[in-house]
Amino acid sequence: MKSNIIVKKNSFYDSVVLMTVSKAVKSMEGVNEAVVVMATDYNKELLKNVDLYNEEVESCTPSDLVIALRAETAAQLEAARTKVDELLNRRNTGGQDYEPPTLDSALSYMPDANMVLISVPGMYAAAEAEKALNAGRHVMVFSDNVSLEDEIRLKKIAQEKGLLMMGPDCGTAIINGVPLAFANKVPRGKIGIVGASGTGSQEISSIIGRLGGGVSQLIGTGGRDLKAEVGGIMMAMGLEALLADEATDVVVLVSKPPAGEVMDKILKLAQDSRKKVLVHFIGADLELARGKGFETASTLEETAYKAYEIAYGPAPQDTxxxxxxxxxxxxxxxxxxxxxxxxxxxxxxxxxxxxxxxxxxxxxxxxxxxxxxxxxxxxxxxxxxxxxxxxxxxxxxxxxxxxxxxxxxxxxxxxxxxxxxxxxxxxxxxxxxxxxxxxxxxxxxxxxxxxxxxxxxxxxxxxxxxxxxxxxxxxxxxxxxxxxxxxxxxxxxxxxxxxxxxxxxxxxxxxx
Structure with a gap:
């Protein structure tokens, strides 16, 4: 068995690209292992586990690319290395789509766009989000590993400008019928969702869709929005938007347990609305919400069924x-x-x-x-x-x-x-x-x-x-x-x- 480890300093590639390269090379005849990754601590552990690790990898930083290969013969190892280079160097082969290299060029290319979705390494995400907000665009930050301090600062900028700042680590949104990041194909309908819970929002909206209902808007906030430090800035803005939206009859709020003072703030906002507001904070004590007259649910499934029945009537039954x-x-x-x-x-x-x-x-x-x-x-x-x-x-x-x-x-x-x-x-x-x-x-x-x-x-x-x-x-x-x-x-x-x-x-x- 032959192996080879190559390090390329300061060579950043998107993790999805590297996943695709690794899978393609590993499927080649005679290739036992192919790991093409950025040298993060987690990926270093992965390289140790497959016994493709050395002192050079140990000294790498997360901005360094590691190509680690193992094959049965020297010729197969060389073929694998050549394939990695070919795949990494490939750029839009046969494609016609223009991919702007910077946010400024993207906004110049699409001047009418009113939302920017940001998915870059966390260390760069806050700066890009701030640029987009200052350009007057709503923002969805899919990236994780963004500091809490940056999140608070960005959300305050967005609040002052009357813009959405969904995220960071916001995995799901459906805005005006358009699914963003991880989202499902759900019909337009009467139910609006504000979620500090990506797959929680997906579960609720998908069940509503399978029942035959639909969603007006699904506004993501990022998982930390209801922490005391952030204060529920984006959930409050999303809630206010849906309460004022003529296409929304029922509003669903979904999150992991919020800070007590943040829950109280959000419930006060919704209390005087004539619209029905359904609350599901996963694992939280919802006695406060029930005491204020809100409908609550104990699971994501129950949340979806209750929202459907408020908006559309009795839900279809199954066995x-x-x-x-x-x-x-x-x-x-x-x-x-x-x-x-x-x-x-x-x-x-x-x-x-x-x-x-x-x-x-x-x-x-x-x-x-x-x-x-x-x-x-x-x-x-x-x-x-x-x-x-x-x-x-x-x-x-x-x-x-x-x-x-x-x-x-x-x-x-x-x-x-x-x-x-x-x-x-x-x-x-x-x-x-x-x-x-x-x-x-x-x-x-x-x-x-x-x-x-x-x-x-x-x-x-x-x-x-x-x-x-x-x-x-x-x-x-x-x-x-x-x-x-x-x-x-x-x-x-x-x-x-x-x-x-x-x-x-x-x-x-x-x-x-």
């Missing part, structure tokens, strides 16, 4: 929950006594949080790298303990890597690791469809579902796999085709996250 319960009973009967624990591997942070909240109500302790309680933080993010739920889209996992809704590599590897643990009773994962996400997530996961079950079977165990499938029937991935592919690989597929979690809880309870 899925009964069917899932029967499947859970069948899966539980196949478990060995030593299989005790749920292991959740999520790409969506809000879906991960909801899973932890729902599981803790039944199981007590649930460990995570991003736990609800500090005492339930994993000693190592890479090693599960008892019931464990991981948000693999958290900053700790994504520095220098594409988001796990795009690149399934990290989840695939962790999935097989959980399958090797004889105490794993069921693996729970989310699959999120829509714009921006992987075009065939089921195709990425299905072979690994089969392989994970084979790993368990070799030691005499059976491994249930439960998938929460978030999306609409109009999403580019084809909802029904994705569901069928996952089920054919041996997974149980639930149409909501709450139902998927309930199915896992039934599996382990009936397996005891």
């Amino acid at each position: 899925e929950e009964k069917e899932l319960s029967l499947k859970a009973r069948g899966e539980a009967a196949k478990l060995m006594p030593r299989q005790k624990y749920i292991r959740g591997l999520y790409s969506g942070g809000s879906l991960c949080d909801e899973a932890m909240v729902l599981m803790k109500r039944v199981l007590g302790k649930v460990y995570s790298a991003t736990p609800i309680l500090p005492e339930e933080k994993l000693p190592s993010k890479d090693i599960s303990k008892e019931h464990t739920i991981i948000d693999m889209g958290d900053d700790e996992f994504t520095r220098g890597r594409p988001h796990p809704m795009i690149d399934f590599t990290a989840r695939q590897e962790r999935f097989l690791k959980e399958a090797r643990d004889p105490e794993t009773a069921v693996v729970l994962m989310d699959v999120v469809l829509g714009y921006g996400a992987n075009i065939d997530p089921a195709g990425e996961l299905a072979p690994y579902i089969v392989k994970a079950k084979e790993i368990a079977a070799k030691r005499g165990d059976y491994l249930p796999v439960v998938i929460s499938l978030c999306g609409t029937f109009d999403d580019p991935q084809d909802y029904d085709a994705q569901k069928e592919k996952l089920e054919n690989s041996g997974a149980i597929v639930a149409s909501t996250n709450a139902r998927a979690v309930k199915t896992c809880l039934e599996i382990i309870s009936k397996g005891r």
Whole structure:
């Protein structure tokens, strides 16, 4: 086996580009490993794990590119290196679209554009956002790893100018029917959403769409907007916009638990409105909201159903929950006594949080790298303990890597690791469809579902796999085709996250 490690100093490439290059080269004949990444701490750990690491890589900074290859022969190694160079040097081959190199040139090219979506490394995002705001444009900052101080400063600038500043780390928005970043194809309708919760907003809007309803606007805020330091600036502005919007009959507010004073501020804004405002702060005590006369919900699914029924009347009914319960009973009967624990591997942070909240109500302790309680933080993010739920889209996992809704590599590897643990009773994962996400997530996961079950079977165990499938029937991935592919690989597929979690809880309870 031959290997080669090449370092290119100060050579930045987008993580999605590097993911594509790595996959293409690794698929070449005789190539055992191909890792083409920026030298972030997380990626250095990845290189160590595949034994493609040396002192030069150790000294690299996150602005350095590492090309690490392993192949069976010297000729195959050279072919792989040539392919990497070819792919990295390729620029818009056969394409006609103009890609402006700077924000200024983009605004010159599209002078009528009134919104700028920013997706650059976090260290540069704040400066670009400030330029866009000063140019009088609304801004959506998809980038993460932006300081809290920069977020507060940018949102105050936007507030003074009467502009939206969605983010940073804002993964989802639908503005005037246009999906931005990770968003689903949802019809226009009467329900407006303001969300400090990307996949939470996707889950709600997708369920509404599948029920036959629609969304007027989905305004993202970024996950930290309701912290005391930020003060809910963007949620307040989004709420005021929807309360004044003639096309919006019902407003949904969704977030992780806000600071107490921020919750009070937001509820006061909505209290005198004639429009119905539905509140779901994941895991928060909503007694204050109920006491002020607001409609509340305990899950993302319930939020979607209540919003639909307020706007449109009774929701269509289905038999899925009964069917899932029967499947859970069948899966539980196949478990060995030593299989005790749920292991959740999520790409969506809000879906991960909801899973932890729902599981803790039944199981007590649930460990995570991003736990609800500090005492339930994993000693190592890479090693599960008892019931464990991981948000693999958290900053700790994504520095220098594409988001796990795009690149399934990290989840695939962790999935097989959980399958090797004889105490794993069921693996729970989310699959999120829509714009921006992987075009065939089921195709990425299905072979690994089969392989994970084979790993368990070799030691005499059976491994249930439960998938929460978030999306609409109009999403580019084809909802029904994705569901069928996952089920054919041996997974149980639930149409909501709450139902998927309930199915896992039934599996382990009936397996005891």
